[in-house]
Amino acid sequence: MVSVKERIIEVILFLCSLLTVLITLGIIVILASETFNFFSKVSIIEFFTETEWTPLFANKKFGILPLVCGTLLVTVIAILVALPLGLTIAVYLNEYANQKFTAVVKPLLEILAAIPTVVYGFFALTFVTPLLQRVLPNLSGFNALSAGLVMGVMIIPYISSLSEDALRAVPKSLREAAYGMGSTRLQTAFKVMVPAASSGIIVSVILAISRAIGETMIVAIAAGQEPKLTLNPLTSLETITTYIVQVSMGDVPRNSIEYSTIFSAGITLFIFTFLLNNISFVIKRKYHQKYE
Amino acid sequence: MQKLEARNVNLFYGEKQALKDISLGIDPNTVTAFIGPSGCGKSTFLRCFNRMNDLIDNVRITGDILIDGRNIYKSKINVDEHRKKIGMVFQKPNPFPKTIYENVAFGLRIKGVKDKSVLDETVERSLRQAALWDEVKDDLKKSALSLSGGQQQRLCIARTMAVEPSVILMDEPASALDPLSTAKIEELIYELKSKYTIVIVTHNMQQAARVSDKTAFFYLGELIEYNTTTTIFTNPKKEQTHNYITGRFG
Numbered sequence: 001m002v003s004v005k006e007r008i009i010e011v012i013l014f015l016c017s018l019l020t021v022l023i024t025l026g027i028i029v030i031l032a033s034e035t036f037n038f039f040s041k042v043s044i045i046e047f048f049t050e051t052e053w054t055p056l057f058a059n060k061k062f063g064i065l066p067l068v069c070g071t072l073l074v075t076v077i078a079i080l081v082a083l084p085l086g087l088t089i090a091v092y093l094n095e096y097a098n099q100k101f102t103a104v105v106k107p108l109l110e111i112l113a114a115i116p117t118v119v120y121g122f123f124a125l126t127f128v129t130p131l132l133q134r135v136l137p138n139l140s141g142f143n144a145l146s147a148g149l150v151m152g153v154m155i156i157p158y159i160s161s162l163s164e165d166a167l168r169a170v171p172k173s174l175r176e177a178a179y180g181m182g183s184t185r186l187q188t189a190f191k192v193m194v195p196a197a198s199s200g201i202i203v204s205v206i207l208a209i210s211r212a213i214g215e216t217m218i219v220a221i222a223a224g225q226e227p228k229l230t231l232n233p234l235t236s237l238e239t240i241t242t243y244i245v246q247v248s249m250g251d252v253p254r255n256s257i258e259y260s261t262i263f264s265a266g267i268t269l270f271i272f273t274f275l276l277n278n279i280s281f282v283i284k285r286k287y288h289q290k291y292e
Numbered sequence: 293m294q295k296l297e298a299r300n301v302n303l304f305y306g307e308k309q310a311l312k313d314i315s316l317g318i319d320p321n322t323v324t325a326f327i328g329p330s331g332c333g334k335s336t337f338l339r340c341f342n343r344m345n346d347l348i349d350n351v352r353i354t355g356d357i358l359i360d361g362r363n364i365y366k367s368k369i370n371v372d373e374h375r376k377k378i379g380m381v382f383q384k385p386n387p388f389p390k391t392i393y394e395n396v397a398f399g400l401r402i403k404g405v406k407d408k409s410v411l412d413e414t415v416e417r418s419l420r421q422a423a424l425w426d427e428v429k430d431d432l433k434k435s436a437l438s439l440s441g442g443q444q445q446r447l448c449i450a451r452t453m454a455v456e457p458s459v460i461l462m463d464e465p466a467s468a469l470d471p472l473s474t475a476k477i478e479e480l481i482y483e484l485k486s487k488y489t490i491v492i493v494t495h496n497m498q499q500a501a502r503v504s505d506k507t508a509f510f511y512l513g514e515l516i517e518y519n520t521t522t523t524i525f526t527n528p529k530k531e532q533t534h535n536y537i538t539g540r541f542g
């Protein structure tokens with residue numbers, strides 16, 4: 001006999017999980033229906049091939065490419081900062097530092113990801129940009145470079161902590177094999193440990209990319225609000241998230257075409273992160289099979 | 293001169309003493325077996341010879357370990373270079389998650405050898421020595437993890453021999469293997485004796501009797517008796533040795 005109390009707890013737990021599923025479904029339904037609305041007014045071909053994004057202007061153009069390009073440019077800069085630094089930190093903590101040091105430094109690093117992003121945004125705008133302008137005189141006040149660099153610092157712990165976890169999960173016997181063969185620490189780290197942990201490291205990078213793509217405040221504050229199809233990191237541009245903020249904060253009427261652009265931009269973002277999530281899921285599953 | 297020599301070796305894991313005043317010498321081109329109940333310090337002692345205990349925090353060693361007359365704890369030796377000359381085969385097969393070829397070539401690669409023909413030759417020679425060549429020669433590009441446990445262990449032996457060490461330390465190399473694979477490894481040890489000095493830790497008394505020239509019996513961190521294998525198994529001098537080999541404890 002299951003007691004009444006147990007039964008009630010079970011029902012509550014079930015309702016909680018049901019609620020999260022329903023909320024997720026709700027978001028997807030609204031995203032999808034509003035996007036459907038949008039594409040009944042704008043051709044999907046224009047959406048993917050047009051090179052300008054000007055829904056708020058008189059001459060409206062609906063090409064998502066500039067926003068996608070802006071998002072990817074900032075993300076690439078951020079990863080170029082975070083991957084080498086994060087991986088180096090992970091290898092250092094795992095192979096060189098003693099355990100006590102690692103136990104202290106890892107949580108400290110994780111604070112980087114806990115700082116409110118608005119702080120990073122203003123740091124980029126009021127400190128990093130002026131600093132960079134001394135070396136790069138034609139750097140504009142709002143630019144992808146300082147937003148990307150600062151975002152890179154923010155996502156370091158995603159890579160350093162998760163990669164360190166992955167390195168730590170490599171069977172001890174492989175490390176012993178490497179040292180037993182006479183490898184130096186550097187060789188052990190980069191010829192054995194990193195390759196053996198590669199799936200976990202890739203998953204950490206994917207998570208960091210997802211985080212960078214979805215990041216809003218830093219880019220909204222420091223990168224500007226000018227959708228541009230450019231790969232030049234020195235000028236201002238706009239990312240998908242920044243655009244969504246910009247429109248949500250303005251006063252566009254509901255059910256207008258401007259309003260539904262939020263959702264078309266939103267679903268583009270959603271598709272990106274959804275794909276990344278799935279890739280990391282597949283990699284994780286393969287990885288677990290390998291070591292069983 | 294003796295190939296390996298330990299003089300009054302004590303080893304502490306933190307406060308805990310794992311080896312107590314151990315002295316013994318090992319002649320070149322012999323097979324020496326370390327036997328004794330689990331936890332008596334066989335692995336710990338074996339790992340003193342290639343300084344693998346350095347990888348563990350809080351280990352303290354006193355006494356001297358000499359290899360070819362050279363003190364490996366006192367003189368300023370390069371530990372990585374030293375380990376290249378002292379091969380080690382572990383209890384659980386531990387091939388790298390790389391191809392069969394890359395596993396065997398690993399030792400040369402970390403020495404910076406790039407010449408493809410040298411690598412190819414070494415891989416073939418080592419796999420032949422480890423009696424694995426015929427089984428894998430068509431699958432060199434396959435993952436080492438696809439091999440059976442016994443094959444993986446012979447691959448690890450091949451990987452060790454590829455850099456031509458003069459000593460091979462084996463820590464219960466056959467304990468995780470089936471009888472057929474075990475027989476192959478034992479046969480291999482017997483053949484390798486002409487080229488290498490081999491020290492093997494084993495739980496298996498028959499195995500020690502079959503493959504070794506000399507046997508050392510350890511108990512609770514002490515070396516109780518060290519003699520020719522025949523003497524240890526037919527005419528042990530110490531009561532404890534006698535009890536152990538007749539299966540009264542351990």
Ligand SMILES: Nc1ncnc2c1ncn2[C@@H]1O[C@H](COP(=O)(O)OP(=O)(O)O)[C@@H](O)[C@H]1O
Binds near residue numbers: 332
């Ligand atoms: N890394 C370690 N830290 C602390 N104690 C250890 C460690 N490795 C082994 N020991 C202890 O040292 C003793 C000898 O262990 P070991 O050499 O592994 O014995 P054997 O190989 O004969 O089974 C055991 O009591 C074991 O608990």
Ligand SMILES: [Mg+2]
Binds near residue numbers: 336463
């Ligand atoms: Mg042992």
